[in-house]
Amino acid sequence: DTEVTQTPKHLVMGMTNKKSLKCEQHMGHRAMYWYKQKAKKPPELMFVYSYEKLSINESVPSRFSPECPNSSLLNLHLHALQPEDSALYLCASSYLPGQGPYEQYFGPGTRLTVT
């Protein structure tokens, strides 16, 4: 099974709401990633978890809060977002982070709209 699943597929939230995005993989991968993708742009890395520890935070605003409860799950908690945060949020995983041609498997994404 080479699948990364993400829920929900679509999310509409107000600027005062709190919501969470979920990501799951059962490939035994030890690295998991959150990306943000705006229309017609490439994905932008937000966070990297390596062995369930946050290893990279690409200067993401604190209104985005990642969490890795275990090696298969990755959450992204959202609070007080702005309309410009509307985007496709992609989760990915790889066998290991770092060196080597480790394939990154992407989930289908969550389409987030902030009103």
Place this chain on the structure above:
Amino acid sequence: KNQVEQSPQSLIILEGKNCTLQCNYTVSPFSNLRWYKQDTGRGPVSLTIMTFSENTKSNGRYTATLDADTKQSSLHITASQLSDSASYICVVSAAAGGTSYGKLTFGQGTILTVHP
């Protein structure tokens, strides 16, 4: 600064025709180069990954080439199908020390449209 540039930005071809997409990069030190296909509103799907020592890799009708000396790669699509319509993204991974994350640098993508 690590950069990946792709050309053309967009391409329209007729079904059954071949096409070639280009990728130039300045990422250093180089670890590997990947080509992804991304359908609109979906996550990217890997087509190929090539390391420094590989100069050609195929995946069905997709063939990627890599020239590490000139820092260029190409993706050739043979006998195109309507389902090939998508964005094709070139991604280069920088080598990193130890188990540190090797940062991926994404190109802007080439939008391919295949017409019947």
